[in-house]
Amino acid sequence: MNFIHFVVEQDLGSVESRCSFKELTTIGCGGEIECTYFPKDIPSLQKAYNYIKLHNLRYFVLGNGSNVLASDHFYPGIVICLKRLPYSYEKKENTIVVSAFYPTIHLAYDLAKEELGDLSFLGGIPGLLGGAVYNNSGAYQDNIANHIIEVKYIDTAGNIQTIPKELCAFGYRSSIFHYIEGIIIEVTLEIERIATKEKLDKRKKQRQLTQPLEAKSMGSIFKNNPLIPSWKIVDALHLRGFKIGDAAVSAKHTNFIINLGNATSNDILSLIHLIETRSRLELGIILSSEITIL
Ligand SMILES: Cc1cc2nc3c(=O)[nH]c(=O)nc-3n(C[C@H](O)[C@H](O)[C@H](O)COP(=O)(O)OP(=O)(O)OC[C@H]3O[C@@H](n4cnc5c(N)ncnc54)[C@H](O)[C@@H]3O)c2cc1C
Structure with a gap:
């Protein structure tokens, strides 16, 4: 090649x-x-x-x-x-400029050490900051869009562009980057002085109790709708622990699908399709997934 x-x-x-x-x-x-x-x-x-x-x-x-x-x-x-690229952040007056390759869990803890900003919701999201911007990742009623000032990305001609938050079209698990091609490289975030270490530790324990963090997964599979959380829908279909091949609905959190060892993508997709179909036919609820399927 x-x-x-x-x-x-x-x-x-x-x-x-x-x-x-x-x-x-x-x-x-x-x-x-x-x-x-x-x-x-x-x-x-x-x-x-x-x-x-x-x-x-x-x-x-x-x-x-x-x-x-x-x-x-x-x-x-x-x-x-992008995961081997070097990353860092630079503190300015009320902002920090962060590489999009910064692992978000590390970012939450590194900022907490300096009592900078409240990005504690990122403390259990195992991606890089660019991925969090792409999907407007969030948890605990917060999301990355709430903290963004502007985003830098490489456009299709290889040039660096800067777009302010207002033009990022952030929505629920969505952003402008679902519609334009480019590679996010840097994010400017608004910060205030705030202590968050305790909150992070508490949420870590909470996640360990409620999510199958010991298993291979992609986090939540389906977006929540405003009426009923997706885990309750999967539970109502009596699919807790249900398996196709080595892909299983987690017994700990029914909006997680886990790989028990040798699951294929086909197993996982079949399980996703089964849940979507049964939810539509039996409950009249249309589920949509929040993951990227390639
Ligand atoms: C245990 C677990 C818990 C999770 N909890 C949460 C949660 O609470 N909330 C939540 O929102 N998500 C959660 N997730 C999902 C996931 O961690 C987030 O969506 C994360 O932000 C994805 O980042 P990533 O770097 O892994 O992106 P990837 O998975 O590598 O990519 C995701 C998408 O973003 C695009 N992309 C990635 N980086 C860039 C870039 N720099 N420029 C342009 N496009 C890019 C990719 O092309 C792809 O379409 C969880 C996942 C796991 C496994």
Whole structure:
């Protein structure tokens, strides 16, 4: 693949040809990938992305893979994997400028150490900040959009663009990045001085009690509707613990599907479709998933 030669020649990072989505996602499912690209830094990512777009190559942007279910089939393209990129944050007066590659759990704890801002809702979300912006991740009635001032991303020409929060079209588990192509690289967040360590520790215990954190999963599968939380819908269908192959509805939290060991993406998808169909036919409720299915 010429892309591999380009990356090596220009020293833009590393490429691997034997990775699979199984290793790169928290659910541990999915097929092999033709080429996985790990950028060295942002200028390298700009050049590589520009090359990919100019040559019309198939690609997918992956953060920590905690919200992605990829097909079991071979992926004939490039996965741009952001999780080895360096990350940091810079404090300004009432804001912090944070790399989009910052793991969100670390960010919540690192800021709590300095008593900066209340991002405690991120304390149990195992993604990178860019992934949180993409989906407007949230918990405990808070979400990342509430804290954002602006977002920087690389556009399809390889240039860096800045968009203010008002143009990010944030919604429930959604943002403008569902509709435009680009790679989020930096996020400016509003902060105040606030102590959150205690809140983080309390929520960590709460998550450990209520979520199957010991198992491979993608977190919640279905978006909640305003009338009834999705876990109650799955429970009403008596699907707690129900299995297809090695994919199971978690007994601890029915909006989580877990991989018991050797689940395929097909097993997981079949379970998702079964829940969606039964919810529609038996309860008249249309569920929609919050994960990216590739
Ligand atoms: C145990 C567990 C608990 C969870 N709890 C929650 C929760 O409470 N609330 C919640 O909202 N989510 C939760 N999640 C889901 C998930 O962690 C979040 O959606 C997270 O923000 C995804 O980030 P990621 O880096 O893993 O993104 P990925 O899964 O790698 O990618 C998700 C999507 O974002 C896109 N994307 C990722 N990074 C970028 C980027 N830099 N630029 C452009 N596009 C990008 C990808 O192309 C993909 O479409 C949970 C998951 C697990 C496994």
